[in-house]
Amino acid sequence: MNISLCLLLVSGTLLLSACSTNYRVVESAPDVISWDSLRHSVTIQPPKPVVHPGKVVTYEHFLFISDPYKGWYVIDNTSSSSPRGVAYIAAPGSLDGSVNHGYFYINNSTDLVVLDISDPSSPKISKRLQNVLRVPAPPRTMSDYHNSGAVIGWHDTLVIVPISPLG
16 A cells, blocks of 8 residues: 555544544433332242342242342252242342341332242242332443432443534
8 A cells, every 4th residue: 555545544534533523422321110110010920040140149948049120030949959940029120139037128129128938939028118228220320310210220321422622
């Protein structure tokens, strides 16, 4: 390639990049449901295969494995060589949980939900404490969130930020 063609390509690239007035940023945007929907969103369902395992909480010979922002797999681990799913707790916005004296405490966005696990294969909702927790943290910088409902998860979004020309 001759020198004048190389100079032309380099100067053209520099000229085009100098004209750019936008900067692209990936941020987290909230997945939101209504507060009324949140209050009815924790349900006990048939077992599901573990796809996206998160935090693990143990109780007796049972494992509660989080499905981040979606719920909890309930696994009977009596035989550790062949664990089996016995239930799934759908809990949008749930990332954390803890067991104490036969109760499983989980977050459901900003609510704390208490489940009776005296029979872990058949959990039962015992109590809900509304708006006692913080909004689940975003994985990246957060886009504007204007409290339009309950945050139950996050998704990536491309944000175009205009850049002022130097002057």
